[in-house]
Amino acid sequence: MITGKENYGSETMAxxxxxxTPDYPDSSSHTSAFDIGPITNxxxxxxxxxxxxxxDNGKLPDIVAETTRSNQEVELxxxxxxxxxxxxxxxxIAGFGMVFAGLVLDRIQHWPVFEEITELVILIPALLxxxxxxxxxxxxxxxxxxxxxxxxxxxxxxxxxxxxxTLIQCQAIVVGFLxxxxxxxxxxxKSNDVELDHAYLLCASSLxxxxxxxxxxxxxxxxxxxxxxYVHINPDNVATPIAASLGDITxxxxxxxxxxxxxxxxxxxxxxxxxxxxxxxLAIPMWxxxxxxxxxxxxxxxxxxxxxxxxxLISSVGGLILDFMVSxxxxxxxxxxxxxxxxxxxxxxxxxxxxxxxHKQAELGILHSEGNEDEEAVIFISPVNSFCGKGVxxxxxxxxxxxxxxxxxxxxxxxxxxxxxxxxxxxxFILVYLLAAVMQVATxxxxxxxxxxxxxxxxxxxxxxxxxxxxxxxxxxxxxxxxIAFQFLYLxxxxxxxxxxxxx
Numbered sequence: 001m002i003t004g005k006e007n008y009g010s011e012t013m014a015x016x017x018x019x020x021t022p023d024y025p026d027s028s029s030h031t032s033a034f035d036i037g038p039i040t041n042x043x044x045x046x047x048x049x050x051x052x053x054x055x056d057n058g059k060l061p062d063i064v065a066e067t068t069r070s071n072q073e074v075e076l077x078x079x080x081x082x083x084x085x086x087x088x089x090x091x092x093i094a095g096f097g098m099v100f101a102g103l104v105l106d107r108i109q110h111w112p113v114f115e116e117i118t119e120l121v122i123l124i125p126a127l128l129x130x131x132x133x134x135x136x137x138x139x140x141x142x143x144x145x146x147x148x149x150x151x152x153x154x155x156x157x158x159x160x161x162x163x164x165x166t167l168i169q170c171q172a173i174v175v176g177f178l179x180x181x182x183x184x185x186x187x188x189x190k191s192n193d194v195e196l197d198h199a200y201l202l203c204a205s206s207l208x209x210x211x212x213x214x215x216x217x218x219x220x221x222x223x224x225x226x227x228x229x230y231v232h233i234n235p236d237n238v239a240t241p242i243a244a245s246l247g248d249i250t251x252x253x254x255x256x257x258x259x260x261x262x263x264x265x266x267x268x269x270x271x272x273x274x275x276x277x278x279x280x281x282l283a284i285p286m287w288x289x290x291x292x293x294x295x296x297x298x299x300x301x302x303x304x305x306x307x308x309x310x311x312x313l314i315s316s317v318g319g320l321i322l323d324f325m326v327s328x329x330x331x332x333x334x335x336x337x338x339x340x341x342x343x344x345x346x347x348x349x350x351x352x353x354x355x356x357x358x359h360k361q362a363e364l365g366i367l368h369s370e371g372n373e374d375e376e377a378v379i380f381i382s383p384v385n386s387f388c389g390k391g392v393x394x395x396x397x398x399x400x401x402x403x404x405x406x407x408x409x410x411x412x413x414x415x416x417x418x419x420x421x422x423x424x425x426x427x428x429f430i431l432v433y434l435l436a437a438v439m440q441v442a443t444x445x446x447x448x449x450x451x452x453x454x455x456x457x458x459x460x461x462x463x464x465x466x467x468x469x470x471x472x473x474x475x476x477x478x479x480x481x482x483x484i485a486f487q488f489l490y491l492x493x494x495x496x497x498x499x500x501x502x503x504x
Contacts, residue, residue: 083399086233087349090241091342091403095411098341101128101248103418106334108256109326113263117198119187120205120259121326122319125479126179127209127251128337129315129472134168134175134308135217135247136344136471139239140352141300141463142225146235147356151226161222163294167301168214170287173280174305175312176210177203182316190323197266200273205259207280213250220246236356240348240467248337300464307465311472318476321483329486334419338411339437340478344471346400347444351470354393354452355462365459379453386446397445401438408437429489436481444474 105124114120142151142164151157180203188194224242228235265272291301318340325332358367367379381389387397412433416425448470452462 080395080399083237083396084402086237087241087399088403090238091345091407092410094241094345095338095342095407096414097246098248098337099411099414099418101252101337101341102334102415104249104252104256105337106419108252109333111256111260113201113259114256117201117259117263118191118323119183119198119202120255121323122186122316123179123183123202123206124252124255125319125322125336125340125475126183126312126315127176127206127255128248128340129311129318129475134171134214135221136240136348136467137307137464138164138168138218139221139225139235139242140348140355140467142222143235143239143352144356144359144463146225146229148359151229157226159294160296163291163297165215165218165222166287166294167291167297167304168218169211170284170291170301171304171308172210172214173207173284173287175308176206177277177281178309179312179316180206182313183319186316186320190320197270197273200277201259201262201266204262204273204276205255208258208276209251209254211280212254213247216250217247236352237349240352241345248341252337304464307468311468314469314472315475318472318479321476321479325479325483325486329483329490332482332486334415335412335433335482336479338408338415339433339440339482340475342404342407342411342437343440343444343474343478346403346441347448347470347474348467350393350396350400350445351448351452351462351466353396354449355466357392358452358456358462364461365457367453367457379457380450383446386449387442393449397449400445401441404438404441405434408434428492432485432489433482436478436485440474440478440481443477444470447473 108114109121142160145151145160151160180199183206184194184199184202187198221239221242225235225239228238262273288301291297322332322336386394387401388394409430412425412430448466451469452466455462455465
């Protein structure tokens with residue numbers, strides 16, 4: 001049995017992930033694959049192992065399970081086709097969700113509340129970016145835990161899912177409030193005036209929207225990951241697009257409804273918005289206490305604020321650009337959720353996959369080269385190696401890039417069909433739009449590789465930090481490239497307002 005103990009140390013360090021797994025008072029519940037009863041000491045554990053399976057070669061039951069899972073993961077190497085199939089279907093579903101979000105945004109921008117309180121337009125990218133800050137980060141975090149076998153029992157699932165739902169509720173309230181404050185400040189700088197009723201409306205609308213949307217989308221994300229493991233699909237490939245599929249449409253719908261109700265209450269029920277704000281702020285300590293008590297989320301509660309707050313500020317800059325461009329080009333609003341959403345979805349898949357791979361290879365802070373554990377990985381690689389290399393991450397990059405053109409073509413023609421040809425899609429518009437989309441996704445995928453490996457080297461868990469920065473940067477890059485594309489089309493169209501996608 002000495003051999004078994006030696007295997008325990010080597011197998012654990014080589015194959016078992018170093019992410020924290022919650023401790024449970026009843027250790028027997030943690031051995032779902034082997035019911036070995038209430039064993040209280042090492043000797044009885046060894047005897048149980050010897051008696052349970054003659055073919056285990058002296059290994060302990062939990063080590064047999066860990067080794068078997070690790071060997072299966074090595075054997076099931078993903079191919080181009082398997083990655084493409086698993087990613088493309090959720091990608092399409094998410095894309096159609098963003099198409100409908102764009103149509104909603106195109107319609108609600110003319111509602112009285114949005115025309116009267118233009119700061120709501122500044123707030124939109126920050127709210128839509130929360131799916132990257134919170135739901136996609138949740139998807140990445142849970143996917144890693146699931147792939148490492150930390151969500152295989154009912155107790156593990158309940159503890160990790162409840163803890164994370166509580167955590168994102170706390171983060172959503174804080175970031176939603178800060179996003180509204182930033183929108184008020186930016187709107188005040190733009191107009192040299194801040195109306196108190198409008199500020200209350202912005203804050204209350206933002207808080208209600210992010211709270212409900214985060215809870216609903218968090219439940220859906222957790223369900224998708226659990227189901228993916230059940231049907232043997234890599235959750236890294238499907239969870240983040242699914243998390244985004246309903247994010248934009250849910251957030252925009254909630255924002256439009258809540259803001260309209262609060263707008264109608266001005267002058268008659270002026271107390272409503274302040275009461276909502278006070279209620280959510282008073283609830284923050286309760287969510288913090290619950291998240292702090294859960295060992296699965298305690299570390300993120302302490303150290304996970306910088307990425308979500310930083311990403312919110314980046315998205316708010318994109319909102320300022322959107323507010324300016326919407327007043328200049330009416331047709332830009334319907335395409336904004338699509339170009340930003342596609343870029344965010346694809347880079348989130350890549351980020352989630354790279355993060356899981358790093359967690360499987362070594363401890364946080366140690367980088368191994370793909371295929372050679374004795375060689376340290378290079379953080380800053382050339383774009384050529386990133387897109388044309390032989391490693392699994394380069395292969396995934398090529399698969400994701402191959403989805404950009406067909407995906408966007410499907411989505412923009414769906415928009416054209418849903419708007420009954422209002423967009424007047426010309427060949428030149430399609431070419432310029434697709435060029436902007438390809439540039440955005442290519443930049444994001446390259447930045448993702450460098451950023452995640454740099455974070456890992458600096459002992460920053462990319463599951464908690466990478467996706468917020470990447471999706472918010474993608475939002476800023478997407479709206480900037482879209483604005484440049486519309487400005488270019490406007491100039492070469494000789495100011496013809498009807499020729500290219502409803503340019504005005």
